[in-house]
Amino acid sequence: MADPGVLEATQYLSFMLDQEVFAVDVARVREILEYKGTTRIPQTPAYLRGVINLRGSVVPVVDLRLLFGMPAVEHTINTCVIVLEINVEGDTVVAGALADSVREVLELEATEVEAAPRLGSRLNTDFIKGMGKRNEQFLMLLDIDRVFGDETIGVIRQTGGTAAEADETA
Template sequence: MAVETITETVQYLTFNLDQELFALDIGKVREVLDFTSVTKVPGTPDFMQGVINLRGSVVPVLDLHLKFGMNGTERTVNTCVIITEIELEGETLVMGAMADAVQEVLDLEPEQIEPPPRIGTNLNVDFIKGMGKHNEQFIIILDIDRIFSSHELDAVQEMEDAAAVNA
């Protein structure tokens, strides 16, 4: 959903990565967990931290810091895992995304959201749905379905399948 198609108030879960505020459509968020240890799966990209056991299901956990070219997530008492649903070729893939801290759920009106900035032709910002404005602060609204390439999501699916076999 591009910013042009946002015509009604949408609720977003806001969270921090480094000093920046990000948001996900609340409809894509299942739950937020305190950070727990993850089981590393060999041969996966750096941003794929491993898997966790979520009520008997294997769920891959990704570090958005590393995916976005930042330093890895520093684990603190506020570090959490946002359990999200991602659409991949008509199927729903459940993944965890590490965040420094969850802030709040807030409503953003269409007029509070602007298109993502144009940053040149070599930088892909398709995963940014828009730039929200709330209390004089910018919020980078992510499109979770577009953050990862289909190749990366296939690797996540393979990691999940391998961990389930080994469990």
């Protein structure tokens, strides 16, 4: 049985990184963009691919593969940027997450979600909200606020604006 605190929304946007399926709460997704490259910012971590211009707003783009310790790959026609709203200390920060491909929006029932696995004290899995199961395949439901932890958010805040600033130019 699922933990009632695990499932806040029933619709998720699923996407691929390497051969794994991940998903984020669809309510946190602003839009999905074709990846056309970024403007690199010197002296930033490798996982911060750079920034894009989204209707006049500067939006930082994080490579989730690198953030999760996966190997970098060549970008394909399916590579995309998922523009997300991240909650940070009461503010909403807009950032892009680079994904290998987007799959679908799916609805998960509470019975299809299990609590995040605990893998010991050395491995931090707090960014996993839960594990969904669909057609005998697991997908990791991400807590996007925790994925973009304090260090990542600090870098993002230096490179991009808040959601309010992005709304003014949209």
